[in-house]
Amino acid sequence: MRSNRFDTGASALLAVTLALAMAGPARAADKVVFLTSWYAQAEHGGFYQAKATGLYEKAGLDVEIRMGGPQVNGLQLLLAGEADAIMGYDIQVLQAVEKGLPVVTVAASFQYDLQGMMTHDDVTSLAGIKDRAILVSSAGMTAWWPWLKKKYALSDAQVRAYTFNLQPFFADKNVVQQAYPSSEPFQAQEKGVPVNFHLFARDGYPPYGTTIVTTRKLAEGKPEAMRRFVAASMEGWKSYMENPAPANVLIKAANPKMSDGQIAFGITRLKALKVLGGEENVPIGTMTEARWKASYDYLVEAGLLKASTDWKRAFSLDFMPVLSAKAE
CATH class of the missing domain: 3.40.190.10 (Periplasmic binding protein-like II)
Structure with a gap:
């Protein structure tokens, strides 16, 4: 782990963060390693957009995006300190909490699991x-x-x-x-x-999709930096749906097998399914306790999770105030 990862930042709100960064003395950007769940694709576009358009940089962050893949265990790498945040799944995190692992979901890019x-x-x-x-x-x-x-x-x-x-x-x-x-x-x-x-x-399948998962140590110990990362990422998603060209350059560079046609197809599908804001067009990144409870109830009923699991430890709503970007 680099020593400057997740130093406490200026403000929870991205706009305030940027204003303070411009007004105050220059300081080293906080290093963030973000690990995706698969090869670069349209479903990861918001993160690449935040990188390509300078949103992370403006938020005082130096973000490195690493691709996942079939042989990559993101949760294991997160716990080992090889990544600061990963693209996660609600079921995976709930089952990790059942095992006593110190991980927590801090935002959901998509209001639905895309399965x-x-x-x-x-x-x-x-x-x-x-x-x-x-x-x-x-x-x-x-x-x-x-x-x-x-x-x-x-x-x-x-x-x-x-x-x-x-x-x-x-x-x-x-x-x-x-x-x-x-x-x-x-x-x-x-x-x-x-x-x-x-x-x-x-x-009615309840899990969220393309979530941001980190360790409790980082979420609780350096919350302002994590808020800046979440806010910039969600702004990246809004920007990606408006003009995906900057991110697509990075996506194709990371994954040369990804064609323009498949990226365009993916963006069209994401828009049609209203994945960012859902039917109610909630702020991008939104999560609710009720939805997490629904996932917990399903897993317990299916025998995939112990009823004694402290399911509320699987997520944190403390990052909600920074999520001002609307899907439309």
């Missing part, structure tokens, strides 16, 4: 998958599958292993599969296969 189901175009709702073969990954079996199974009276007998190969789906119209809105549907479009995407959150 959903891709079906052929003859299926118009999740209610229509009852008699279909369902491709589910091993991770999905211990995350959203218990929720979906109960919601639509599905059976484990319908499940087939999803290996992230779309050929079984393309070959059989009776097959449906897990998907993210800008990934598998884009591949289907490239193949000329008409599909529908069904977001689980639309049917």
Whole structure:
């Protein structure tokens, strides 16, 4: 860990922070290493936008964005001090708290988890998958599958292993599969296969998406610097939806396999799903205790979390006052 990470900052509000930074003497920027959950893509655009447009720099931060990937354990790296914050998942954090790990979610970029189901175009709702073969990954079996199974009276007998190969789906119209809105549907479009995407959150799946997770030591010990990071990141998301070009340069530099077409497809999907502000257009980054309680209740009922877990330690609403950016 570098010694200047998360030194206490001027003010919680980004605008006030910038004004004070301009008025006061120059000081070294606080170093922040932020680890994403996967290769660079549109779903990470707000963070890259904050970097590309100087929002982090204006907030007195020197932010390094590192990509995650299939062999990267973000939570482990966070706890080891190799990252100051990571892109996280509500279920992962609740289960970490159950184990006594000192991690906490401080903001949610998206009001919904982006997990959903891709079906052929003859299926118009999740209610229509009852008699279909369902491709589910091993991770999905211990995350959203218990929720979906109960919601639509599905059976484990319908499940087939999803290996992230779309050929079984393309070959059989009776097959449906897990998907993210800008990934598998884009591949289907490239193949000329008409599909529908069904977001689980639309049917009540409670977790947030693309969250910011840090350690309790940093959140509680250096809260002003974390507030500046959260605020600048959320402003980055607002900016990205207005003009994504600056971030897209960084995204493609980090992930050369990412095409302009897929990025554009992803942004279109994110806007259509209203992921930043939700249907109520709340401030970007918003979280509520009620939503976290809903995730806790689901996990306990599904046998994925002990009822004795202190679920309120999985998140902090102390960063809410800085989140002034609206999605629209």
